[in-house]
Each structure stands twice: as C-alpha cells, then as structure tokens.
Amino acid sequence: MSAQTQTLTAASHLPLDDTTVAIPEPRGAEILIEALLHEGVDSIFGYPGGAVLHIYDELWRARDRVMHYLVRHEQGAVHMAEGYARASGRVGVALVTSGPGATNAMTGIANAYMDSTPIVVITGQVPTPLIGTDAFQEVDTVGITRSCVKHNYLVRDVRDLAPVVHEAFHLARTGRPGPIVIDIPKDVSAARTSYSSLKNISFPLVERRWPPEHGAVAEAAAAIMKAERPVMYVGGGVVNSGAAEALLALAEELQLPVTPTLMGLGGFPSVHPLCLNMLGMHGTYAANMAVAESDLLIAVGVRFDDRVTGKLATFAPQARVIHIDIDPANVGKNRAPEMSLVADAREALCALQTEIRNLGELQIERSVKNRAVWWERIRGWQLEQPLRFTGSPDHIKPQTVIRELHRLTNGDALIATDVGQHQMWAAQFYPFKRPRQWITSGGLGAMGYGVPAAIGAQLVLGDQMVVAVVGDGGFQMTNQELAMAVQYDLPIKVLIMNNGYLGMVRQWQEMFYERAYSEVDLSVSPDFVKLAEAYGAFGVRATRPDELSDVLSAGLSHKGVAVMDIVVSKEENVFPIVPAGGNSRDMIVE
C-alpha cells in the first residue's frame, strides 16, 4: 500500500453551490446544516437536548429546507436513519444530544456497523472546557462508539466542522459502508467562522478502491467454468453495491444455483428457478445441502458469519472458495479462500461475466451441460424437504400469516422486521422480488428494530406499502415510535406475530434446554389494539384462522398507521434449524 493523500471534491455528484461561500461568519450549527444540505440530506431523525440547542435553533431556521423528525427515543432515531439508508441507498442521518442521547443511540450505531449501513450520527457534547470533568450529560462518546463505527470524530475546532461532515459522508457511503459518529461540543456549534466552499478539501486516505484485478478474474472465471457443483453464496454486499442485475445476468448465463444470506434476501429474486433460498441456521434444506456438497463456493459480499457456516471446519468441506468482497479484512477472516477478489461486488461480477463471455458460447454451453447432474441432485433435495409447516383449524399459524401477507400485498411490500422467530418466518415465506425490499437487523440481532426501520423506509417509499413484521417482545421495545409515525403521517403497517412468548428463546429452551421455559412468558402484555388506538393509530386483531384474511385486509388497506395484532399458535418452531456450532448433517427439519 502506498501513501496517498487524495484531493477529492466532496459529493462530486452534487452541483457545487458557491453561494454558500458568501454567508458571513455563520456559527458552527449553521455550518453543520449547510454542510448537511450540501450532502443532499433532506431528512434528519433526532431528539433535542442541552448540548445540541444551537443546532436545533439553526434547524428551526432551516425548517423549509430540511425536515426534522422528532422521534420518541434515540434508539428509534438511529434505526430510522438505518431504515432510510437501506430503503434508499443514501446516507441516513440521526441527531442526538450528549450523554444519554449518545448512549441510547449506541444500539443503532452498533447495528449499522454489523450490517454495513451508511449512516451519519451527530451527537452533541458538553462544551470543550468541560470535557473530561464529568460534566452534566457528559460521556466519552468517541470512546464508547469507537469499536462499532467505521470512523468517528470529536470536533474541537469549528473550522474543522465542514471538512469533517463532508469526509464523514464520503466515508459512510464508500467502500464497505458503515456508521460515522460526529461528536460536536456545544461551544463548537456556537463558535463562528466562515464556511468555505467544498472545493479542494483534502481527505487523506479515505478513498481506497480496488478495481478487480484481471489475473484473479480470469482465474475465478476458469474455476467457475470448470466447476461441477458450484453454488453462489450471496449477501448484503450484493444489495449495498447494486449488484443484483449483474448477479442475475451471471447466474442465468451459467445456470448457477444461488443462495442468499439473510442480509442478501432480495439481492436475487426468491422465486427465480435458480434460487435455492436462504442458507444457514434457518436456511432451506436444499441450500444447506448444496453448500455442503458443492465443489466451488462463489461467495459474493458475504463474511462467513457463524449463523451461516455453523461449525466452520465442516462448512462446505469439499468446496474451493472464491471470495468477492470490498473489505479485504473479510477475506480470510473466517474461511481462507482459494481465490479472492477484493472489489466492489457489481464491478467484480461484471468483470467475471465479460471474462466468461469472452470464452465463447461453446464453452458456456459445455459448462452448463456439465452441471445437469448437479441440478438434478438439487431438485431432488428441494422435493425431498421443501419448506413446510402443518396447518391448524384452531390456531393461526405464523407461516400462514406471512403467506397471506404476501398474497394481499402482491409480494410488493417492503418488509422490515425485528429479531426472532417472526423474522425467520418472514425471511422463509415472503418471496422477495427486488433489492432493498427487505430490511432486517442481521448481524447485531437487535429487537426493536422493525418499527423504526419501517418508519425510515416509509419516508423513502412515499405511498408504497411498508410493513413492519414484529414479535410481541420486540414491538414493546420501540412501540413508542408509533406516536412519531402518526405525527408525521408515515402510514406504516405493523404486523405483530403475537404468541405471548419470546418465541425464539423459548424454541431454544424447548430444543436444547429440556423445555425449561426460563423467563420467556410475555402473556401479560398490553392490549395492542387499544395501544394502537391510544397512539392515534388503527388497531385490529385476529385470533382465529377464519378471521385472518379480513383482519389483514382491513389493516393493510387502512390509510394511516395500522397495527395488526395476530394471535398465533403459541409453541410453533422455526424449521429447518441447524443447531449453533453444528453443520448441515445436524439439520433438524421438523
């Protein structure tokens, strides 16, 4: 690696607005707003407090140019920024105060870090002379967020503010995206200086791009052509880099089986004949068997997470691995690949396809024919153990709820989820058509993510249907944001899979802890219909199978915010399941 200091024009895709230069000596808070506007920010999710009063003062002045959404808890602000970012592909912005504001935001920041979501979180800080004195509402924000951000800043000088903001946005969205925290002391947001134009701001080291290297592409292409039992294992990187089309083209050209991870859902159409659907702990039998038997694993934008691999030593034991990822640290972290391409997923897949096309029709045809036997085996697995569940005349089955949701929304709704059983059922039984149609807390597994993420996404999607599928546990962690959705008329639909349990924990206790149901009983919960009404939203409930369709229809067709409380069978389990640390041989299918 060579020393490089590149002079970049920040946000080069935006027209430079030189009029901003003319503003005479604005204060820090105003510079912040101008810089955010320059980065194309139209929405900020936030919660005011003492250390950000100057910023909120300027926000009020700029209220015609940037919309601020008042959340009800800072965790919600960051999750909304994430939902906004995941639905749009743009950088989401959250604004919170010092101390408790920053600590409440932590869950969202860590979540964005694990799922590589581009967000910028602006935190207030106590005035610089008070830093380190245990002042009122002081925490070392930069210190406590350091291990779960892509980068963070404590701005000590107002003259650094504009360059920091522009660099932060650049860092958040380039390379492997991630969260950036900008900590701004109160005196810095009050201090005055001139806001310089964005030209010639030097960002040392922030731009690190690796175009796919030709030799490696050729080697990978040759390996794919020769492979008899290949599987494409694709993840969030495909969604983040906009590689879905390139992936579809390559997979179709060579008739390659594709299995998306939880984060990769939507990156490849779920109903496509080449799609084996999700792999991993709750993946399909066919996907897990195909990976276990494959001779070549083409891993794109994935990180060999333990929820996918189970026991690493026996994961895809016969396969050579081609690992395509933009983050060099992901390559070889868990599984040492035989070949690697450190590059943007879209660029790498396009380069691969060009390389393969250059080999000629004949070669491609031969390669596809070579794999006819492999496809026969895969179809066998698919027929042998399809995703399935047992229906019931007395209780609503959670899987039925998702299927019904899919039918009523024509498969077009954006689905945001919390974490747990409902998340897995949604992943398994709602076929996704397009990237960014599925928003979930993958790496961190943060309950309470669904409702705020859906609100952030609704803002991007306008009138289109956004459904938060949540459990009765996770819903109660962030349900206060319903007030915010009602306030700004963001008509999300909340579908509560209400089984009166912390379902996933209960399932593990049933399967691995001799049914000792330790602290998972949530039977004492509020009446969710009344709760929805209390927030000014529409509430509706289904308890019997024959009510399900009508209740879902009523909720989904309601103009405003709606909460559908669906009381489902209490002790349903998610299958298949590969026990933690196991491999596909240990898979339990029912």
Place this chain on the structure above:
Amino acid sequence: MPIADLHLAIREQWQRQTNLTQEHWREAENVNHAKDQSAIGNDMRHTLSIVVADQPGELSRIVGLFSARGFNIETLSVGQTTDPQWSRVTVVTRGDDRTIEQIVKQCSRLARVREVLDVTMQPHIEREMALIDVEATPGTRRQEVVSLVAVFRAKVVDISHTGMIIEATGNKEKVEAFIELLRPMGIRDITRTGCIAIGRLSNIDSSRPATEEPELSQAVSTS
C-alpha cells in the same frame, strides 16, 4: 484442588449445562487440541510498523482494535515520522500467519492509518532501550557492573553510593541477556521502551555493519 481435577470439574459442569453428547465433546476436544498444536507450531513474534495520522485518539483506535479483536500486544512504541503530521507506531505482537494477516488488514481499514507493514518479513533493524536501576556498592560490585556495562556497550547515566542507573540499547535478546546478567547484582527497577524498527538500507542481510555488537547481536529475523 489439583489443576487437572479442577479442569475435569469445569468440564463436567459445562457438559451438563450445554447437554453435549459424548461424541460432540470428543469432537470439540480434538478441535481444541489441534488448535493448541497449531498455536504452538506457528505462533511467531511479528513486528508491525503502522503509520497513522498524528491526531488525538488515533493511538487508542489501534490499541482498542487489538483488544476488541483479541490480538495481543507485547510492546508498543510511538513517535513522530519525518512528517510531523504522521506518527509511526511499532507494535510487537504474536500470532500465526492468519492472525497476523488479520491484524494487518484490520489496522489498514482504519481511516487514519496510512500504512501497515509487517517488517518481520524483510531485512530490518530492531532496537529497544532499557533504563536499569541496579545495586552497586563501592568496590568489586561496582567494578563488576561497570565491566558488564562495557561488554554490552551500555552507559552509566546516574550513580549514587548504593547503585547506578544504566542505559542499555539493543535488540530484545541483547537487552534481555544484559538484564539477566545484572540480575544477581540486585535490580531495583527497570523501565523498557518497547521495540522500534526500521527497514535496512540494503536488502542484503549481510550488509549489517560488522562493528555493531559483534559478540552479542543476533539476527533478529530468526526470532
């Protein structure tokens, strides 16, 4: 309780808790065993040279990364480079090839890190310094310390009726050998800098000046 029994008890307890079958247990044990062996077999001392922007908090970013990802730090030293905007952090760590590769990649990912080099793999010079407070009463004790100082090309930087403070530089092995020889005299205190390193001017390893510590220096790259 003997350690072995303690281990057995812990294992039994864990086994009960996680409800592992015997087969699973044996498998887990084999893996651990294999892991231990590889750890013993391949763990090597590596000296990493990291160039990072001289800004507040950047050092703790590097140190935090080591602890968060479970890498160890044997020694650490920091100083300015020729450009005052950039500092060089020299970290001595231990690990197998994959661990070291991960450390290099993870450090390279930091937004303010310009360069990460594993200098262990190339001809380089390593030095560290120690300040040693040793008992040296007038007479033969003092003479003995002074003669050791001469042999190791160290320096006496302070002296009192009861002792001396000695400044010693060299590679890790030399400094440790010196401390070992002084130990019987009675060492009262030691401060060590940790290792710093720089690439050799020529890639030919034999270019090491013959005059430099001929009797004690060892080829560092063999460590």
